[in-house]
Amino acid sequence: MSKLKNIIKRNKGISKIAEMIIDGSKWAYDNTINRICWIMYSIHPINENKIVICNYYGRGFSDNAKYIAMECIKRKLDYDIVWLVSNMEKNEEFPGSIRLVKYGSFKAIKELATARIWIDNSRKNYYTRKRKKQLYIQTWHGGIALKKIEKDAENALNKSYVKFAKKDSENADVFISNSKFNTNMYENAFWYDGEVLECGVPRNDLLFNNVKETTDKVKDFFNIDINKKIVMYAPTFRKDNNLDVYKFDYEKCIQEFNERFSEEYVMLIRLHPNVFHKSTELNFNSENVLNASFYPDMQELLVATDILITDYSSSMFDFMLTKKPCFIYASDIKNYSDDRGFYFELKKLPFVISKSTEEMIRNIESFDKERYLDQVDKFLKEQGCVDDGNASSRVVDWIENNM
Template identity: 45%
Template sequence: MTFKGEIAKLLFYIFRLFPIKNNKIVIDNYAGKGFGDNGKYIALELLKRNDKNKYDIVWITKDLESHFPKGIRVVPYISLKSIYEQATAKIWIDNLRKAYYIRKRKKQYYIMTWHGGIGPKKIEKEVEDILGKEYVNSAKHDSRMADLFLAESDFTYNKYRKFFWYSGEILKCGSPRQDVFFHDNKVIKQKILSSMGINNYKKIFLYAPTFRDNMSENDLYIYKRQWKRILTVVSQKFGGEWIGFIRLHPNIAKLDKNRIFEEDYVYDVTNYPDMQELLVASDIVLTDYSSCVYDFGLTGKPGFMIAEDIELYKKQRDLCLDLNVIPFPIASSDEELVHIIENFDYDVYSKKIHDFYYNYCGLYSGGHASEIVCDRIDQIINENM
């Protein structure tokens, strides 16, 4: 049974009668998704330190069948159990705005990791007029509850300070989910390919577009690509045998994806729980306006953007980055994308990547964000022992 709205709010107040468990850490990822994003990498670091069961780590999810590492307790999303766990945990970790009915207690500590990062889209207060009153009220409520935001760059630090209705502490530590790019991760690609029944080595072209506001089934045409032609030119330019992956944004994942999946060498990875592993495994990433390619850029591998509806998108949501400073080659059509790939220059690309991250964005990431966050968690727990 799930509980929402006023009933859930009442339950949060009722469970205040129970004591807060000082070593309990409750993690939520994208409102009940599986083991992924920043929460995953914080949890993995906690597990490394979890000798003698120092932490009680709880993951709230709708995906109860997914694999979670030993040492993590899994509870159903928006259930009596999950409300109890949140109401009695010392620390919350989340990457998405919490609903208005969730109530934090005075001695609880909330780490907001956010699910985005460096990226071109305007978000939160920048587009307050199109987000809707309900979302804005929840966002403001969430920011009032938050004790700590995590920033991976000056770019995101300034975003949080200006546009997130938040005046609390922002930790300049890097992004935990980016740690994976700075460590040995050779086995990840084979793990992903094997999980999909692909046993011989292939190079991966990942297409990960973002959503458009108020999308319907009939709008999915915007995501159709000329896969055969694109993968052919990629193979000619970079060598090897290629397959395509498509990962849709959670806001549109429930739409009829059959409208854009026609080729048997293009795989739907929308439900794969960890986007970071997909980025690690991919050899090329293409997006439209998603921030995922800005994480991928840390690998140094080729990233591209396609902005065929740029004028309409600007009217609906707009961009906060000047297209002239973005380091990823930008196409306005599949035809132009093919031309850009054919003429791709690694040296030019590498210089643009470096200048963008370090000179323009002020990047903090260096592969130790999860350790820094867990040090803070230890500090909060130990203060109350």
């Protein structure tokens, strides 16, 4: 007991939280215990071949780290890859060579404290303290962005988040970028002045490679006829979790796509992970409208999608790499813009904008593919986009050179 008291006394952060424990704060108690565990496990030697990955605070096998891990496995590198997951039961998508550890557990703290490399796409918990021989790759979870984020939207963020974000950026050794825009965003809005690897976004590699195999996989999962086309509606979330802004006449739009492009379409609806649990409240009474909110990998859905409808989601910038049509449906532009602000004026993007079902129908009817492709190429060039299907390889090269 005396040793524990000495540890608390020596660490100012723990001392402050220890005071909160006296006042009965469970959050403070839990995090103090985690911080003490971190200090204890930091005595253990670092495993020079261990990489610990966290994806969206414990979600499954997806986003940038998935494709970095797969590249390591493809090269048969002798790395102990550990993935921190909240749901240990949903592990069928993980390769057998990846070790799964419960996110937030004491074992997860031990794995992080003794790893050579961390990979994350979100901010780490406050109690993590990077050791001298450890490296931290921050992939983030987007490239080119529409919504202002981090320091550029600081007034809309929780103060405690800003504190942790600054600490996370201070810990990072390298950020992964897919464009000049992305690099400038890190340097100006992420409280970060370290190395940026402008190599492309690993998750976007899939948009260039194995397209048919991935498309077949998605259609098989949803039992979609191989000859049918897919239009996906994938909006971002609202801070009040309101679903009304997502509701328009899906069936009518599907019919219009059928006529305009002389194909037969089905629609997948993919809500943002922050509100996907509410997706069943939408109208899925038609055999042509399917709920894709629970599908594990958004990038696989983008590969299989022939037409994307979104609002303010950065998925539009990933999808434009495929050169396939993208439409914006946004009925609350002013309210949303006033809350966060945009990096680009919507009207200057390559995508036509609709605020109602009727306007969407008119925009589908008048879609000009040649004009759209010209605008997409111009936009990608202006933003200095470097995605080419080889980002994962470049990141693993960095890992091998620095391991």
